[in-house]
Amino acid sequence: MSRGSSGIVAGLTAAALVAVGVLAYQASANAPDDLAAPGPKASVSASASEHAEPKEKKARPAALPADSGTGQRVVYALADRRVWIVDASGKATRTFEVTPSALNPLPGTYRVSTRSGPPTKGSDGVMIEHVVRFAVVEGISVGFSAAVDGSMKSPDPTLKTGGVRMSRDDGDAMWEFARVGTKVVVVR
Missing domain, CATH: 1.20.5 (Single alpha-helices involved in coiled-coils or other helix-helix interfaces)
Incomplete structure (x- = not known):
């Protein structure tokens, strides 16, 4: 050449x-x-991501928290802003992000006390459905709910609100699972 x-x-x-x-x-x-590159990912349902306020994405926790009890239960991790639905065998069957209420219960074990299915006005004025109440903080009921419009906005910190918001799909799953008496374990 x-x-x-x-x-x-x-x-x-x-x-x-x-x-x-x-x-x-x-x-x-x-x-x-x-x-893409391996690693934990946040899981957000379509309805939540369309209406959620911008926030820093947190890595999805790898597993059900170790200090969350045993048996059938709902686990609510305050710091992770995440809920797990756990069947009687101890297997998490669903996990999803939530928007915490302005008032949070202390870590501990609670029981679902009441439920309200039809749409109603939440303590923040938002129309909600599938309310599953499990605690009382400062005289305000705290419970899981889904906004009828699918929003998951953070509550006004000046209002005493008790609604832990989730997407409508996750609200449907919670409604089917968490009957009165179902154990709810709150962890940090």
């Missing part, structure tokens, strides 16, 4: 490497989330 030919080949090789690098970068930028 002549000296001129080897220069052309080297130039073409360099150009090909640049092109491959650009294509690889574009492919990784457009890859679905499940093919």
Whole structure:
């Protein structure tokens, strides 16, 4: 090969490497989330993500909290802003993000005390459904609920509210699972 030919080949090789690098970068930028870099991901339902206030995404906890009791129960982790629905065998069958109420119960074990299915006005004025109450803080009932409009906005901190909000799909699942007397374990 002549000296001129080897220069052309080297130039073409360099150009090909640049092109491959650009294509690889574009492919990784457009890859679905499940093919992106490994690691924990936040799980937000479509209705919640459409209406939720912008917030820093937290990594999804890997497992049910160790200090959350045994048997059939609902586990509410205050710091993680997450709920798990746990069947009688101790297996978490569903987990989802929630928006905490302005008033939070202390960590401990509670029981579902009352439920209200039809839409009603929440303590913050938002129309809600599938209310599952389990605690009382400062005279205000605290319970899980879903806003009829699907929103999960943070409560006004100047109001004493007790609604732990979730998406409507998650609210439906909670309603089906958490009957009066069902154990609710609140952890930090």
